[in-house]
Amino acid sequence: xxxxxxxxxxxxxxxxxxxxxxxxxxxxxxxxxxxxxxxxxxxxxxxxxxxxxxxxxxxxxxxxxxxxxxxxxxxxxxxxxxxxxxxxxxxxxxxxxxxxxxxxxxxxxxxxxxxxxxxxxxxxxxxxxxxxxxxxxxxxxxxxxxxxxxxxxxxxxxxxxxxxxxxxxxxxxxxxxxxxxxxxxxxxxxxxxxxxxxxxxxxxxxxxxxxxxxxxxxxxxxxxxxxxxxxxxxxxxxxxxxxxxxxxxxxxxxxxxxxxxxxxxxxxxxxxxxxxxxxxxxxxxxxxxxxxxxxxxxxxxxxxxxxxxxxxxxxxxxxxxxxxxxxxxxxxxxxxxxxxxxxxxxxxxxxxxxxxxxxxxxxxxxxxxxxxxxxxxxxxxxxxxxxxxxxxxxxxxxxxxxxxxxxxxxxxxxxxxxxxxx
Amino acid sequence: xxxxxxxxxxxxxxxxxxxxxxxxxxxxxxxxxxxxxxxxxxxxxxxxxxxxxxxxxxxxxxxxxxxxxxxxxxxxxxxxxxxxxxxxxxxxxxxxxxxxxxxxxxxxxxxxxxxxxxxxxxxxxxxxxxxxxxxxxxxxxxxxxxxxxxxxxxxxxxxxxxxxxxxxxxxxxxxxxxxxxxxxxxxxxxxxxxxxxxxxxxxxxxxxxxxxxxxxxxxxxxxxxxxxxxxxxxxxxxxxxxxxxxxxxxxxxxxxxxxxxxxxxxxxxxxxxxxxxxxxxxxxxxxxxxxxxxxxxxxxxxxxxxxxxxxxxxxxxxxxxxxxxxxxxxxxxxxxxxxxxxxxxxxxxxxxxxxxxxxxxxxxxxxxxxxxxxxxxxxxxxxxxxxxxxxxxxxxxxxxxxxxxxxxxxxxxxxxxxxxxxxxxxxxxxxxxxxxxxxxxxxx
Numbered sequence: 001x002x003x004x005x006x007x008x009x010x011x012x013x014x015x016x017x018x019x020x021x022x023x024x025x026x027x028x029x030x031x032x033x034x035x036x037x038x039x040x041x042x043x044x045x046x047x048x049x050x051x052x053x054x055x056x057x058x059x060x061x062x063x064x065x066x067x068x069x070x071x072x073x074x075x076x077x078x079x080x081x082x083x084x085x086x087x088x089x090x091x092x093x094x095x096x097x098x099x100x101x102x103x104x105x106x107x108x109x110x111x112x113x114x115x116x117x118x119x120x121x122x123x124x125x126x127x128x129x130x131x132x133x134x135x136x137x138x139x140x141x142x143x144x145x146x147x148x149x150x151x152x153x154x155x156x157x158x159x160x161x162x163x164x165x166x167x168x169x170x171x172x173x174x175x176x177x178x179x180x181x182x183x184x185x186x187x188x189x190x191x192x193x194x195x196x197x198x199x200x201x202x203x204x205x206x207x208x209x210x211x212x213x214x215x216x217x218x219x220x221x222x223x224x225x226x227x228x229x230x231x232x233x234x235x236x237x238x239x240x241x242x243x244x245x246x247x248x249x250x251x252x253x254x255x256x257x258x259x260x261x262x263x264x265x266x267x268x269x270x271x272x273x274x275x276x277x278x279x280x281x282x283x284x285x286x287x288x289x290x291x292x293x294x295x296x297x298x299x300x301x302x303x304x305x306x307x308x309x310x311x312x313x314x315x316x317x318x319x320x321x322x323x324x325x326x327x328x329x330x331x332x333x334x335x336x337x338x339x340x341x342x343x344x345x346x347x348x349x350x351x352x353x354x355x356x357x358x359x360x361x362x363x364x365x366x367x368x369x370x371x372x373x374x375x376x377x378x379x380x381x382x383x384x385x386x387x388x389x390x391x392x393x394x395x396x397x398x399x400x401x402x403x404x405x406x407x408x409x410x411x412x413x414x415x416x417x418x419x420x421x422x
Numbered sequence: 423x424x425x426x427x428x429x430x431x432x433x434x435x436x437x438x439x440x441x442x443x444x445x446x447x448x449x450x451x452x453x454x455x456x457x458x459x460x461x462x463x464x465x466x467x468x469x470x471x472x473x474x475x476x477x478x479x480x481x482x483x484x485x486x487x488x489x490x491x492x493x494x495x496x497x498x499x500x501x502x503x504x505x506x507x508x509x510x511x512x513x514x515x516x517x518x519x520x521x522x523x524x525x526x527x528x529x530x531x532x533x534x535x536x537x538x539x540x541x542x543x544x545x546x547x548x549x550x551x552x553x554x555x556x557x558x559x560x561x562x563x564x565x566x567x568x569x570x571x572x573x574x575x576x577x578x579x580x581x582x583x584x585x586x587x588x589x590x591x592x593x594x595x596x597x598x599x600x601x602x603x604x605x606x607x608x609x610x611x612x613x614x615x616x617x618x619x620x621x622x623x624x625x626x627x628x629x630x631x632x633x634x635x636x637x638x639x640x641x642x643x644x645x646x647x648x649x650x651x652x653x654x655x656x657x658x659x660x661x662x663x664x665x666x667x668x669x670x671x672x673x674x675x676x677x678x679x680x681x682x683x684x685x686x687x688x689x690x691x692x693x694x695x696x697x698x699x700x701x702x703x704x705x706x707x708x709x710x711x712x713x714x715x716x717x718x719x720x721x722x723x724x725x726x727x728x729x730x731x732x733x734x735x736x737x738x739x740x741x742x743x744x745x746x747x748x749x750x751x752x753x754x755x756x757x758x759x760x761x762x763x764x765x766x767x768x769x770x771x772x773x774x775x776x777x778x779x780x781x782x783x784x785x786x787x788x789x790x791x792x793x794x795x796x797x798x799x800x801x802x803x804x805x806x807x808x809x810x811x812x813x814x815x816x817x818x819x820x821x822x823x824x825x826x827x828x829x830x831x832x833x834x835x836x837x838x839x840x841x842x843x844x845x846x847x848x849x850x851x852x853x854x855x856x857x858x859x860x861x862x863x864x865x866x
Contacts, residue, residue, distance in 0.1 A: 069458070266487040290462050296480060301489030396450050 002306035003313045004299060006040060008257045008279030009172040009197035011130045013040035013103035016270065016314060017298050020200075020261050020282035021045050021107035021133060021176070024292075026081055028091035032098070037292035038299060041103025043174075043200070043282060046080035046135045047088050049110040049120055054082040059220040062209035062229060073235035074285045075207045077220060077227055079141045080109055085123070092127040103280070105174060109135040109147050112157060114164045121169040131172035134161060136187070137203025139180055139230050152178035152203070155190035162194025172197040174259060177243075179236075180206050184243040189252045198257035199247065200282065202240040204230025233285035237263030241276060245325045248277035265294070267301030274314055275321035333416055334408035337385035337401040339363070339378045345398040348374040352389035352399060360388050425762050426693040427670065427791050431715025437686050440713035443608050444739070445509070448532070448539045457486040459523055460531045467520035468533055473842070474501035474850045478517055482536055493540035495551050500853070502576045503569055505545055505615050506598050507846045508538030510606045512702070514735040516846070545614055552622050555582035560863040563588065563646040565633050568596020569845045570652035570836025572619050573852030574859075578650075579624035581860045586646070587625055590632035596654055596836075598845060600679040603706040605713070607682070634805025643810075643831055648859045651812070651819060651827070651834040652852065655799030655843070661698065665756040666795075670763030674699070674707040674796035681710055689714060692791030696766055697721045697745075698753055699796030701731035707794045708745040719745045720788060724752040724771050724779060754785060756793070765789045801838045816840065825855035833859055 006016035018041035019025050019034055026045040034042060048054060056078055064073035081088055096104045106129045110116040124132060135142075136152030143150040151157045158175060165173045175191035177184065179202040191199050206228050208218045218226030240262025247253050260273030265286035273281045286294050311317045341352065341364075353376045356364040363382035367375050378389075385401060393399040413419055432440070448456065460482040468478040477496050484493035497504035513519070513534040521530030544551060560583045564571045567589035575585045593599060598612040620627070631637060633653065642649045658673045660666060674697065680689055695716040697708045700723035712719045721740065723730055726749050730737065740747060751768040758764050766788055769781040803814050812827035812834065813820040819834040821827055827834050835851025837843045 268488060291464060293480070294462075294483070297484045297487050297489055297492060300492040300495070301484065301487050304489055304491045394451070396454070 002303050002311060004040075004302060004306075006280050006314055008259060009131060009174065011041070011103050011105065011172055012101075013280065014101055015040035015299055015302075016274065016278075016280045017295055018042055018103060018105075018259070018280050018282045019287060019292075020284040021135065022284040022288075023076075023078060024284060024287050026083070028095050031091075031095050031104075034287075034292045034295075035095075035099045035102050038295045039102070039292065041105065041130075041280065043105045043107050043133050044088070044092055044129075046107040046109045046138070047085060047120065047124070048080050049116055050085045050123075053084055054079045056082045057222045059222050062219040064209050064233075064235060071233055071285065071289050073207075073209060073231060074233035074288070075204065075209045075220075075229035075231045077140050077222075077229040080107075080135070080138070089123055089127055092124075092129055096128045096130075103131075104129045105131040105133050105172075107133045107135050107176070109138065109142060112146060112151060112161065114168075117161060117164045118168040121165060121171075125169055125171060129171070131174060131197070132165065132169065133174040133176050133200055134165060135176050135203075136161075137176045137178035137201075139178060139204055139206050140227055149178040149180055149203070152176075152187060153181055155186045158187050158190040159194035162191055162196050166195035174198045174200050176203055176261075177201040178203045179239060179243060184246050185250045185253070188247040188250065188256065192253045192256050196256070198259055198279070199253075200259040200261055201247070202236065202243055202262045204232045205236055205239065207231030232262065234263045234265055237269060241272060244273060244276045244278060245322065248319065248322050249325055267298045267305060270298060270302060271305060271317070272321075274318050276325070277319040277322055279314075279318070329413040331412060332410045333413060334406065334411045336404040336406055338380050338383040338404055339385070339387075339389050340400050340402050341376055341378055341389075342398050342400070343375065345395050346376065347395055347398075348376075349394060350374060350376065351392045351394070352376055355392050356389055360384075360386055364389060425670070425759060425764060425791050427690045428693075429690055430687040431691050431693075434687050437714060441605050441608075441686065444603075444605050445535055445538075447542060448535050453485055453536060453539045456532055456536055457482045460486070461522060463522055467522065468517035468531075471516045471520045472500075473516070473844070473846045474504075474507075474853070476500045476504070476537075478533055481540060482531065482533070485536060485540055490540055490543045491549055491551075494544040494549075497537055497541055498544070498551060501846065501849050502573055502619055502853075503598070503615060503845060503849045504537055505541035506569075506602075506607070506612065507849070508534050508536075508541060509611070510602050511846050512733050512736070512844065515733050545618055548618075550618075550621055552576075552580055554580055554622060554624055557584070557624075558582040558863060560584070560647045561586070561645075562648045562650065562859060562863070563642040564650045564652065565639075565642070566596065566652035566654055566836070566838075567591075567594030567627065567629075568652055568654045568836055569598055569848035570654070570838075570852040570855075571596070571650065572616065573849040574650045574652065574833075574835065574856045575625045575852075576619045576622060577853050577856030578859060579622050581856065583624070583647075583860070583863060585625045587627045588631045588633065588637065589627060589629045592629055594627055594629065596652075596848075600682055601675060601703075602682075602845070603678070603710060604681050604686075605710070632805070634807065638808050639806055639832070640808045640810070643829070647831070647863055649832045650852070650855050650859065651806070651832065651838060652836040652848070653801065653805070653819075653834075653838040654848075655801060655837045656805070657800045657802040658795070659798040659800055661753055661795060661797065663753060663756055665758055665763075668756060668758055668763050669761060670791060671756065671793040671795065674703050674794040675799060677794060678703070678707060678710065681714075686714060690792070691716050693717045694789050695719045695792045695794070696788055696790040697794045697796055698766075699723065699798070700725065700729070700749075701796060701798065702733070702736050703799075704794075704796035705732045705736045705740045705745075707796050708740050709743045711792070711794070712743050712745055716792070721745055721747045722751050722753070722766075722768060722788070723747065723749050726750060751786070752779075752781065754781070757787065763790055763793055766793060799837070799843075823854075824858035825851050826858055831862070 138148030142148035260278035836848035
């Protein structure tokens with residue numbers, strides 16, 4: 001059995017699976033149920049400053065279904081916790097005491113003044129929590145009040161607030177980044193320069209998941225109106241992986257610990273994030289779809305996969321994919337693959353042909369014999385190795401992409417004769 | 423009419439084709455698509471319906487995530503014969519019957535086949551998922567190497583005890599090896615599963631040893647710290663007719679055993695065959711004799727289709743294989759020709775005013791070269807005789823909810839105790855007994 005224990009920014013947890021700051025971590029009741037189910041840690045739903053609690057709306061979530069599968073993409077217009085600060089603090093204290101081996105990080109969002117951050121940090125420190133996560137990402141509601149993404153979209157603010165926090169607490173400081181920017185490296189660098197112990201990403205993406213065409217309003221709809229919300233779930237994982245890789249590769253932030261977030265639903269998703277350097281991973285949508293018991297397969301599946309690969313600890317493969325993420329200009333332009341169709345397993349749906357014919361390189365021929373048997377054949381000379389047929393083929397392993405040994409050496413764009421800038 | 427019983431009514435290739443598997447294994451694509459249909463229900467009805475309490479949504483989710491080994495572990499931890507059960511369980515009246523997808527789409531997730539997909543993975547690749555706990559120094563005897571006995575032995579061995587398993591036949595497996603329909607248990611499926619079970623170690627098998635003949639219960643109780651009895655059914659119900667033992671008349675279970683163990687082209691097959699009974703054994707017999715080339719196979723059951731022990735699905739399997747099912751008739755007389763079975767006379771039945779089944783007096787005759795009796799099996803408790811015997815109730819060994827008999831150091835399970843006579847329930851009995859025996863062995 002592999003060792004799944006995880007350490008990030010000085011915080012330990014028995015496994016890398018944390019619940020992200022979100023509705024599932026709003027209360028002691030939920031968090032303890034999560035810990036009982038086996039989650040390694042949680043980031044408590046964002047606390048605001050003391051005073052009248054936040055007010056939330058009714059109708060808070062929207063969803064994108066895909067081919068009959070629910071919640072491939074999910075969005076929400078909920079704000080930070082709407083419970084009194086002291087209740088949250090008391091519960092956090094009690095939970096940490098009862099579950100000392102689990103990671104308990106508290107998400108925070110207060111107005112952009114040093115005093116406000118100092119005040120909340122002093123209160124939170126007393127709970128015994130393991131760290132704080134600065135919510136600079138929430139894209140709706142709070143950003144209209146100058147918090148959340150309104151801070152996260154301005155690197156200077158990120159750095160300043162992070163510096164304040166580092167001055168006023170000894171707790172590890174995670175900075176949660178918004179993806180609603182053009183270059184994720186800039187806020188990450190700002191967090192690093194401000195002294196952040198880690199970054200968490202991605203927060204949710206600005207989104208309208210659908211328009212209700214009967215009432216002509218976005219969903220989720222509140223009394224006939226809707227707003228953009230924060231998008232998450234399986235659909236956002238590719239965006240998040242890319243952003244994580246950018247930070248992991250950036251010389252400025254290369255050693256900055258990362259807690260990966262975005263569409264993680266099973267052990268394989270988590271392994272992918274860890275391979276890009278993440279220390280822990282955070283989950284929300286999958287838990288909100290199925291409940292906390294999804295942790296069983298996450299732990300078991302990661303364990304079995306690590307055993308199979310011979311990885312004894314997470315460190316054995318953490319970051320292993322980073323060296324293989326490069327810039328386009330360094331890809332080998334002489335590398336060539338072409339598709340091959342296994343006629344034995346082909347079910348004759350013709351999708352490989354029609355997609356190649358209409359939208360790609362006319363590299364798959366179609367024929368039909370007198371018995372009506374259809375045969376699709378790759379025209380090797382025309383195939384550019386784009387993968388489209390391989391991706392549309394519904395039968396696993398029926399189409400394979402095979403490397404062609406053309407005897408040519410590695411040649412990238414920087415050295416290519418066609419490059420006018422060479 | 424002359425009697426027509428022959429071997430090899432069909433050529434071996436045709437027989438072999440007929441005996442190909444009822445369900446072909448799921449492909450990877452099918453497994454992915456089918457597992458994606460599972461809704462991962464909370465407090466899932468399928469798990470509730472599973473006699474061995476397998477976390478069905480849990481294992482299906484593991485298949486979906488690509489953690490097939492983990493899926494097999496979820497299954498086999500609760501049901502060490504999960505591979506066989508994936509093939510032979512009457513899922514249509516257990517897990518799949520209550521699948522919420524059946525309610526929503528009239529098509530349940532094919533749980534049984536997914537279970538087989540996952541467990542085939544560890545059996546084919548011989549991934550041993552279980553280890554023994556440190557040795558307890560305690561010894562247990564298990565009588566009977568069927569599903570109940572093997573399940574109990576495996577769990578006891580896993581918990582660190584030393585097990586000796588007594589089996590009266592040449593090889594263990596019980597009905598998995600000798601009784602299940604051949605087209606559900608192809609190749610060496612049963613043997614492979616048993617080898618996997620025994621691979622854990624700590625189980626010493628004594629074959630060819632029969633309780634009451636080669637050893638007594640009292641000896642076991644003297645020589646071992648705890649005893650499990652999984653005798654199964656060791657007797658067959660009789661029709662109570664004259665000439666019942668006439669040439670051409672067989673007990674279905676005996677003939678099914680031949681089908682499982684012998685070269686199919688050497689078995690005697692009648693042209694016209696009658697099966698008496700309405701349970702799954704009757705169906706298995708009818709289908710298998712048809713597949714061997716019997717020209718007409720008629721199943722005769724004394725009550726209506728709704729009251730049959732065989733599930734609706736099994737009835738359909740029989741009908742699609744060309745078996746004629748006749749209901750509301752009971753055998754009245756066996757007719758012979760030259761001391762050979764020649765026909766069976768039946769009497770129509772009806773329910774009297776009190777709901778009891780009675781003959782209507784009206785009769786009919788069906789010609790028959792072969793007659794198979796499948797009207798149930800029973801426990802013959804005489805092998806248990808001795809100074810102290812476990813209490814028998816309604817013809818079965820009486821046990822409590824821990825499968826504990828009336829004797830302090832003796833447990834029992836499977837077909838020799840009350841309950842549904844299924845592989846899956848036998849496995850559960852053995853598992854529950856082993857847990858209770860473990861408690862007893864560790865704490866006295």
